[in-house]
Amino acid sequence: MSPVILTVQKGLSAMRRAGLSLLAHCLVLALAAPSGALAQGGPSLVRTDLVERREVAETVSVFGQVVATRESEVAVRVSGVVTEVRVETGAQVEEGAVLAVLDRELLQLELRSKQAALSEAEAGIEVAQAGLTLAERGFARVEGLRGTNAFSQGQFEDREGALARARGELAQAEARLLNAEAAADRAAYDLERAELRAPFGGTVLEVMVDPGEYVQTGAPVARLLDIHDLEIEANVPAEYVPAMAPGMVIDAALADGQPLQLTVRALLPTEYTATRTRPVRFTADLAALGNRVAVGQSLTLNAPRDVPRTLLLVPKDAVTQARGAWSVFVHEDGKAVPRTIEIGASFGAHFEVLSGLSEGDEVVVRGNERLRPMQDIAPEPVPAREGAAGTPDPNRPDAQADADRTRRAGLSAQ
Missing domain, CATH: 2.40.50.100 (RNA polymerase II/Efflux pump adaptor protein, barrel-sandwich hybrid domain)
Known part of the structure; x- marks a missing residue:
């Protein structure tokens, strides 16, 4: 700009040139001033979320596979x-x-042979029954003469022996019938099979x-x-098994990222010495996934490391790190109040709060990177619908990885 001014004002006096140069310099400074400075009259728009207590459990990623029960x-x-x-x-x-x-031809012939033997055995029953009837009548006539001059002890004994033989023959016929029935049934069984x-x-x-x-x-x-009766089996570290129980629901994901919910069905009472793990069986609605599931397919599940605990949690987006310390901006009476906090383990999209915050504190999760301490803010709370969908389950697969990254970040900051 200065060369143009000098060209236009070439014939003017030195005083006029100095005055115009000073005016141009002021205009350049005004245009170069930060736009934020012009907007300092209003509060900064931010988005906030609440610090809350939730029941969570630390998890460890464990590999499992689809198995067939039949x-x-x-x-x-x-x-x-x-x-x-x-x-x-x-x-x-x-x-x-x-x-x-x-x-089937030979089996059909065998069945007809056994059926014929069965018919023969049934006829034998009729013959034996008729013989028994005659023996009973003869014995009854001789016994009826007992006490008279016509009674003969020899005839009585003969009739008694004949009756015993007739009864034995009937018993044999009944046994042959049972054998014939069994043989016929076996032949019919073989033919059907x-x-x-x-x-x-x-x-x-x-x-x-x-x-x-x-x-x-x-x-x-x-x-x-049987593709309609599939389960998942995972070898869980033995030290974490006590935190699991039948009926417990945990999260898992297929290799392609498809989320899946598993229900603990059984903790098998065996342990692999080499790996110090125990097999656990889970049920899931695998049929709904159709051809995406196959026996032997691997998946990752989040095994709880301990029993669930109720912890104070802060959204990760609210936490920043500077000079070896973790901090957040808390909304208090329209101001962004800085707060130094101490965090613990990572649970999905949240950190555990060890100190520095209380349940219900409203922390800035969007726009906090440009805030200054005690700056005026206009908070927009995270909508309930978005908060529900945007808050991952603390027991998701990357929870442990987040915790490891957090610990490494803390060590590097020190």
Whole structure:
């Protein structure tokens, strides 16, 4: 600007040139003045949140995996030649669906043979029953002559022996009938089991036979996985297991970040010596995730390190560090009042407050980086809806990592 002024005012006197130069310098200073200085007449707009007490628990990240509660190799119950295989690997089957069929011809012949033997045994019962009836009548006639001259002791003994034999023959016939019934039932059982059916609904992971193969009783035909009954198993450090109990709900996340809530089902009473961990089983609504979940899939869960405690918490956005100390701005009567605080562990989006704040204190969480002590402020509280959604669960996976970062920051500041 000065060269332009000098060019325009080239013919003026030195006094006029000095006066114009002084005016231009004043204008430059006015334009260069900070805009904040012009706005110091009004309070600074900030956003605030409350210091509150909440029940929280320190957590540790533990890896778990999806496991199947029902996975089995479905085996044949009778020997025979495989005539049909009705499923293939990856097929979805319902409970009772036919997986494979064995040759039924020989089994049908065996059933007819056993049914014929059963009919013969039933006829034997009728013959034995008729013989017993005749023996009972003959014995009754001889016994009726007892006390008369016509009574013969020899005839009485013969009739008594004949009655005993008839009763024995009936007992034998009844036993043969029972054996025949059992044999017929077994033959019918074998024929029915010639069709191998799925014991539960699920996915066929592997087919182990082909048509034409002869299989012995107990040979596996297919491996079946129940995808509708999955659980999560995690090996939790033994020192943290006492903080868990059946029914407790904890947070977890799949490898892609999908959040998931798990419920403790059982604390298994075993411990792995090498890792000093104990297996814990969890249930979850895995079916809702569809094909995103597979047996063996890993996930990260937040195991509580101790029983939940009620702590005083301050939002992390309110806390700043300077000269080796942590501080916040507290809203008091329209002023930003600085407060030195002492913080503890990290819980999600909050720090534990050890000293310097009280429950209900209103702290600045937005705009605090530009505030000066005792500056006038116009606070806008965090909306209740946003506060609920924007306040992560203290037991989220990164809680421990946040705590470690906090401790490292504190050490570096010292």
